[in-house]
Every structure is written in structure tokens, then in C-alpha cells.
Amino acid sequence: MMRALLFSRRLSDVVYGWRESIVAQGATGQRLVLLLMAVVLVLVFLLGLTIGPVSVAVNDVWSSLQRAITFAPIGSANDWVVRELRLPRALLAMIVGAGLAVAGVITQGVFRNPLADPGLIGVSSGAALAAVAVIVLNETLLSGWVSLTGPLALPLAAFMGGLGVTLVIYRLGTRGGQTQVGMLLLAGVAINVLAGAATGVLTYAADDQQLRDMTFWSMGSLASGRWQDVAALTGLIGVPLLLSLRYRRVLNALLMGEQVAIHLGFDVQRSKRWLLAFAALMVGAGVAVAGIIGFVGLVVPHLLRMVMGSDHRGLIPAAAMGGALLLLLADSLARTWMAPADLPVGLVMALLGGPVFLLLLMQQNGGQSR
Template structure:
């Protein structure tokens, strides 16, 4: 066993009998490097298929020509090149960035709270981010004019991050007793926050004008249709940096599998690490909500299924969650713009149709383990 792999699991093995209190699922797939390679190849193929798919049909040669022009820095040449570079490619990149961010945020949230059904949407983080984003959309011309002027193109993702982070900290405080996270309190607090944030968002929607109301309606359903290079640059900054940070913190997440006290005995500053990881998750969720609206279940389903397939080691789980989340949202968005073409089905609705039954299945499976 190489030293990096040993260092990622030795704290977990050295924790004594604490592991006996947690059920351990035997991973279905090994070795994990091959799983990573397979997912990467599948994602690349999905990107090519997504670029080829749409109301206008393109050949593989046109895709290659457009890629050459893009990397050479040349201006768009012809209708096909413009559609690929200015419409489809930004949408594909945005789907990958948002999907990866949401999946990793869910993976980290489940690891921090030691609950495979924890999700940024279920505990209110997405609702808090959505409320802040709606406030910027509706009030940017009046009460929040100074905020929009100060932050420029980053006004929406920054506001969503602030809203998501505020909710995360409130949930964390309410759900923690004597240094231990109480899952029941966490979920109940999440339900309350979801209700309050939903009511506040409803009030802002009520006072919005016709154009704002139309924008909010489509935004709340979740869509990547309005994603351009400007939105991608803003989103990528707030997703890729915290994602890289989470990748570097796999050891503390592995230690938390055995409980906060065990992780503390192993030398980890547990509370500080948990706050930093939750802030990173809130940043990724806020960025995704700001540019794509409410897209649920990616942060719940992807890491949960991966834990069953490849095991609980976050050294692999975080990266595989990023690849799988990007792949899932890209496939969903490709279907969303082709099922009822030339119209666009909101990808958030499609994910709800897919994710709802999957979540119920996971809930039933989890309840059987609790019996």
C-alpha cells in the first residue's frame, strides 16, 4: 500500500472499537483508479454528444473545426461555429461546473454530519441561497442597489453564498449539542429554515414586477439556458476553489466517519474543520443556485450512491462525486433541451422527476437498516 493511501485510512483504523458502532458497506467496484478513468471517459463522450445534440444538427468534423478555431483565438466563423461556441459550449461547461459543485457540496455535507441522507437542499442551505439571490434580483434597483454596484457581475453568486452560509451556520448551531451533531435536530431545523426562506422568497416574488416575476419563475425551475461565458467565469471562481479545498481535506472527513470525539483524539481541530468545510459547501451551492436556479437531488443522490458503489473513503469519494455530478447534470440538461425541442424543459423539473423516486428508494433502504 502506498504512503498516501495509508495516511488516508490509518486514522480510521487506529480509532479503536468506535468503528463497531457504524455499519460498513462493502464497496462494489475496485480498483478505484479504473472507476475514475471510466467516469472521465464517459464524461468526455457526454460532452461531445451534448455539443452534437440540439435543434440544429452538426457533424463531428464541425465540432473539431470549431474547437480548433476556439483554441487558436480566432473569431467565430459561420453559423455552426457561433452556435457551438456561444450557445452549446457555455451550457456544457456550466452544467459540468454546477453539477460538480452541487455533488461535492452534498458529499461534504453528508461527511460532516455523518448522515448519508443529508443534503444542502434538505437542511435549508439551497433555500437560504435562493432567498438571497431573489432579493438581489427584485431589490437591486432599490434597497440593494449599493450591493449590486459594489460587487458588479458577482452580485448574485456572492449574495447566494452569503445566504447559504448564514443558513449553514444557523443550522450548525441549532443541530449541535455538547460538540456533537444531533441529526434529528439538524433535519428539524432544516425544515423550519426551508419554510421561513420559502415564505420570504414568496413575499419578494409577490412584490416583483412583471419582468422580474417572469425571470424568477424560470429561474426557480432550474435552467442552464441563460448561462454565458460571463456567468461561467463568476460561477467557476466560487466552485473550483472550494472544490479543490474539499479535495485536500479528505483525511478529516474520513476521521469524522468514526465520530467527532474520535477525530479530536486523532489530533484534528474538529469544530474549525467542520466550519470551514460547511463554508466551502455553502459557497459551491450558492454559486450553483445563483446561475442555474434551484436544481435538487444531485447533492443527495450522487454521493449516496457512490458510497454504496466505491465505499466511504473520501480520498476517492470527493473526486468521483465531482465527475458523477457533472455527468448527471450534463445528461439531464441534454435531455431537457431535446425532449420537447425546440422548447427547453427546465432541468430542475427533470431532476425532480428523476430524483424524487430515487430519494424515496434511498429512504426506504435506510429505514430498513434502522429497524
């Protein structure tokens, strides 16, 4: 553990060096980071399409992409694998990852704490519980809801579950405008336990098919990603993501406290409501399609803040790209690590993110005692 801590210190020294040079260049430096990430993202995206149980040559991937854009009919088996399996899955990973990372940035900004990840404080499990409830109870208790909302029943329910938890957490974790981090995280633990138990109860009411659907929720997987999911999520995540950009200056001011944000002329209560709704929608939509995928909203903003600082004008676009990149990488790993078995990407993210979270906690501790 000590060695890990030392390593993280050394790592942060290196990052600190980069950061100095990036910050010295101001906005140009931030743009450089964004550009670099965009290039890496495109490369990983293309590379990810080539690997898998069947490997496809880069040339074929390229031509498949061209055919996909022009809606040409499917030509070969490889063409089908790329266009119907890997391409929607990769796009889904990018959209969900971007949404989770930006939701992380938002919740951390509103709660003024870098540990406030939607997964940790229970937003994701609240969303998952609501989604599971819809799956299991769609013919009994919730049949009215399903017929009312049609194909959006799952994502909307997940959104409301996430939003409900956000509100509860907000009530519990904030006193007199100040966020109490301990309370926030403990309330998250409690809500995660509760949602887990409620989901457990629902498993006994479920039939076989529903049970299979539910296992995948609890682990988080992109394996069932199809084009219609991509289409739905582009809207459900893309819209709040773009709208959240309008609030990047409020978020900056909020980091100095609600009072200061009021003094600086922002409509704080209104902004906070919108921002938390955006975060809940992005998490809920992601959960509805991919299940619970943790730590994206924790790891990505943390690393980016180390590199480029906290200014949300750069941080939000960077987090969108960073989240897309991280989940794409994690999903590529999930597909290929134990191929042909397809690991749930939520497991891979937890394996990657858990240690980062621990390091973050230790660093915070170190910072306090220093």
C-alpha cells in the same frame, strides 16, 4: 412500491458485486472508477454538443471546439450554436454539477448523515432567497450592497444566504456534537417553506422582467449560461472544490465523530468551519447562476459510496466527476426532451432524484429493522 424496493435490492446486489471487486483492488480499483467516469464524461460532453433543436455533426463539433480553443472568429451558424450556446451551457452544467455533488459530500460528512443534501436541508433555498432579494431590491433596499460588490453581487449574496442557513441548521441539528437527523431534515423543511414564502412576498414587489428572472431561479435552469458565467463559476466553484481536497482525511475521521477526529490530531472546529463555508460557496455560486437544482448532492455521493466506499480521498474527485456527468446528462435531457421547449433542468433533476431519495429512505428503514 414493493417492486421498486425489490428492484433496488437487486440493483444493489449487482452493485455490491462490482464493489467487492473494486474494493479488493484497493486504490487501483478507485483509480479505475475515476478513469471510467472520465471517459464517459468526455463522450457525453461531445454527444451533448451534437444534439439539440439543430443537430450538428460530430466532425463540425470537433472543429468548432478546436476553433474555440484558438479563439478563431465564428465561421458558420452551426459554429455559433456550438460555441456560444451549447459549449458554455455544457461547461456550466459540469461545473455546477461538480460543485453541488462535492458540497453534498461535504455536508454529509460534517453532519455524519448520507441524507444531508444541501437542497433538502435548505441551503439552496436560502441561497436562492438571497439572490432573489438582490434581483428585486437592487435599486432600493440593497442598492448599497450592489454598488459595493459590483458584478459579484448575486453570487456573493447567494453564498451568504447559503452560509446563513448552514449555520442555523448546524445550531438546530447538532446537540452535544451529535447530529440529529430528524431535526436536521425538519429544520430543512421549515427553512424551505420560509424561504419560499419570503420569495413569494418578493414577487409582489417585482416588476415583469424581475418576475421572469425569478421564475427561473425557483425551477433551476442552465439555459441562460454564457461565457462570463462559466468564467465566474470556474473560480467560485473550482477554488473551494480544490481546497476541500485538503480536508479529505479530516472528513474520513469526522465520520467516526468529532471526538475521534480530535483524538486523531485534527483541528476539528476549524476544519468544520472551512468545509461548511466551501459547501455554502459552491451551492451559492451554483444557485446564483442556475437557480435551485436539487438532489445532485444526494444521488451522486450515494451511488459512489455504494461503488467505491466512503474514503474521501477517492470520493471527492469521483463526486466532482459524477456530479458533472449527472447534471450534463440531465441538462441534455432538459434541452431535447420536449424540444424546442427548454425544460428547467431543476425539474428534470427532481424527477430523477425524488425517487432515489425515497428508495434511500426505505433502505435506511430496512437497515434499521433488520
